[in-house]
Amino acid sequence: MTDMPLSDAAISRRRPLLRNPALLLLPATLFLGVIYVLPLIDLARVSLSGEPWWVHFDRVFSVPLYWDSLVRTMQIALTVACLCALFGYPTALLIQRSRGTLQVLIATAVILPYFIAILIRTYAWMVLLGRNGPINKFAIWLGLYDQPLALLFNRGTVLLGMTAVLMPLMVLSIYSSLSRLDPGLTRAALASGAGPLAVFWRVLLPLTLPGIGAGFLLVFVSALGFFITPTLLGGPADQMFAMHITQQADSITGEGFLQALAVVLLLITLVVVGIAGRLMGFEFIWGGGKLSEPAEAAVKGHSGSARPRRRSPATVIADMIGWPLLRIMGRMPASAGTWTVRALGFLIICTLILPILVVIIISFSEASYLTFPPPGWSLKWYEKFFSDSNWMSAFWNSLGIAALSAVIAVTLGASAAMGIVRSEIRYKSALMLLLVSPMIVPPVVLGLSLYSLFLQLGLVGTYFGLAAAHAIGGIPIVVVIVAASLQAVDRKLEQSAAVHGASPLTVFRTVTLPAIAPGLAAAVFFAFLHSFDELVLSLFLSSPRMKTLPLMLWADINYQLNPVLAVVSTLEVLLVVGGIILARPVLSRSGGGH
Template identity: 70%
Template sequence: MSTATLPAGMAPARRFALRGGPAWLLAPAVIFLGFIYVLPLLDLFRVSLTGATLFANFERVFSVPLYWDSLVRTLAIAGWVVVLCALFGYPTALLIHRSRGIAKALLTGAIILPYFVAILIRTYAWMVLLGRNGPINKALLAIGVIDTPIDLLFNRGAVLLGMSAVLMPLMVLTIYSGLSRIDPAVLRAARSAGAGPMAVFWRIFFPLSLPSVGAGCLLVFVSALGFFITPTLLGGPGDHMFAMHITQQADFLGSEGFLQALAVVLLLITLLMVGVAMRFLGLDFIWGGQKLDDNAGRTRPQHEKGQASPVKTALADAIGWPVLRALGALPERVGTWFVGLTGGFVVAALTLPIVVVAIISFSRSSFLTFPPPALSTRWYAQFISDSNWMTAFGTSVGVAIVSALLAVLIGASAAMAIVRSNFRGKSIVMTLLISPIIVPPVVLGLSLYSFVLRLDLIGTVPGVAMAHAIGGIPLVVVIVAAALQAVDQKLELAAAVHGASPLRVFAHVTLPGITPGLAAAGFFAFLHSFDELVLSMFLAGSRMTTLPLRLWADINYQLNPVLAVVSTLEVLLVIAGISFARKTLAGRTQP
């Protein structure tokens, strides 16, 4: 039926359905990311191939023991971090999944809060906790386990602990997202058929949760590959990771070509792992399994189809039945206690360092010690009165505002196109929009340096803000897309039936419905920029000092309670933002 033959009242609705949220709204994101994100990465590949021979720089990367050993060490550390996060993250996600009411809200908040606190802040908290005058050493001395403080810092154990604590929220939230989509009716049917709790877990629940576990492992692994802040601060000389060489070589002008080759190697390993994940988990594992409708069909995670694949079932059988026979005689409460204790330990490990740092910020002592000998606000006064700290704070706020505005304008229009348009390859487009979160920051920072330098924007607010917006856009796209999916399209069509133009429908129906999502997206884009350290290290130059850069410099040269003040103020900022966006976050975490 053509528009001309439609009833009078239906013609505007038909036009709205055709024109509302057209694919051309992707244009700003395509143009911005194409020039600021894709082209610099392609140029990185080009420069890496310059040299005496086409692959001379890569031959050096793999032939020099320093770099080869560092690469192997990085893969090993990332692997161990994945194992630790999976072992402790799964019971924690299960605990949240089984909790109800206020307990569920508190547990979820305890995981979400550290996730949005800057990596530098969380690593600093572990430096305080593991220090010779820290609470762990003092507790061991108090109970008589040790006679003198022991060195808990600057070793492989501290690196694994710090990196696992930083990445644990990513694992827990990813697994919980998958657990919340398992159909409870399937579990009830198994129990009604006579299966016991352990059998239901191994035969039904665990196989259906494997995609989310795999997604969490891959996201943690690719994130760990690009780490250098936490290993630098917590590790020793034998814990240097591959990304450290990129930041160190960046200071030498003669390393061009080889420096880019280092970055390309790290990027290719990351892309290889993501490609493997996409092959087995689908494209949607990156953004948490949101359903996307397109002309080519519907993208749905395997576990949403209500059945596990034969391979997953066989894997669960091979692992599960021997364990099931050994544990079958144990009462169900043993599993409940194990989940509760493990989840409680993880929550304590994530929140305790933040609490300790907050208490130290009120210490009267001139050095880091816990508990403080006396309480005082002297360090808050020193922070406020220090012009260098205030300048860095103001710079970070200015950059973050510009970056958040860019991310919201570009990301919200892209989310509108994704949700309200029908076109082939929607999942591929969504993956490209989200892809900046998987590119190691050191690789992105190095690729952007030459681009921003050619624009003469090194050390300027526009140059740094544009770079920060690359990472803010994925956050905006995911949050706004979720908010748009919650808006009933029938309301939009009803407004169109009564003669409202598409612009008027958007202004009076769609926009009010997604305003909480836009506000939350804007805040988290602001926070992402405010916390960004790695890109700022490459692009700030000598003319600009942001708050993370000032914090990084002080942590490397001196540790005093002023750093705890900065950390505490940032945590308070995160808490305020999460409280402001609680409705949107609650909507995204509902089963």
């Protein structure tokens, strides 16, 4: 051991500030600080710039148009969240209970739509529910009514569309909570004399409440800021709050009022998330496990959501009303429960998959308008798409921007994930919260706040501007996926490599990198997809000369519904299916996050 002093010296020399993994957090934090936090602060400043300062807010709350819309937005979001929970639970149960190929199929049916652009899924519903759409045709064929009905543009379709769009979020959240349960618990309850209903009520439900809660909040918060689906599927009476912001942005309104609208939406979102975070931990946002805080970890241990409490009023009420109800239901044959789960789950899966299938079929239609089933088959819409210079340039724009955005998001996000998982700094949770918070900020608010910054910097309508803006939403995705893969890496492997003489860089290259490579690949793909699908920010930040694919789609959907849109949608589905097949091993591990 003659070289002991030497290596001692080496350690002390090699441990300056620069080697601290916390530094890896710096680039992402700076980036988000400049391009995300500052514009939001500026937004708030402008909203308060009136004379007196509350004048704009006063207008938001006193003008019935906005106040009603705010109430309506809350109602819709709440209804959608309830519907998602109601139908999502059986679907999650179905995934958990099925085995083998069936399980993979059902899970794919839920996950696949999750990664397809909201715009495209909404468009699919427009096709499905249209005057000449399959639903009308089918009902007439059945003889339910003679003339096609106007199924679109009412509250019902808004709720249906939003529920279908947000359902995967809920299912994944509940499923990840279900799959973490010890399967022995169900057996133990059964062996203790609990019937299937009692198992559900006393064991499954209480233990998956955190998952339901997380899913409920994610859906609720996303629904609050929803813009695309209600615009396309709703009628004049279904104006949601986010829609006012875009409409006001188009018309010339006094500086300040627009910002006040956005601030109100942002504040409501933050308050909801804040309360939820206090109650069940902010981890619900990224649907992952707790990060180990150096000091906190030891204390917290297993406490948290599953901790039993004394009989709270809620449990007393649940016991007095819910349980007797279930006991009455328990008189039904035992198979009824299983069949209810299957029927509901099947219904949901159809709701998720059917629209996409219909769109794919329509893309091969011969007709120049939307009708189902297609009168004949042709590839002419594909030809049209690939020969139309507008579509093609939009396509290449989207591809370029998405690639650039993925590079930015992965570089910043992956190093930040490294810093979060491997550093020993305090306020780790707060930093993680900052990194993932773009997931919950309504895109409309973000778009508006970025617009003035981009105007000043001359970034509106530029490749880089759009890529950077999209990377704001890409970074959380990357951080969540990469952090999850990093946490799965066995530290013992790295330590053993180090003990046997590998330098930190070699350890990273030979042990860590191969272990997180699948996660990294998935992160690249999803960051790319996020940008490729992004519409709302692009609406604010693009110029007429530079259009992306979603922008073209958006313009066309509002202008004319033709099968070219179906072609674009089919291509996107192909892209996602390809990506999911490549990324499946990772998905199964990090499901639940965004």
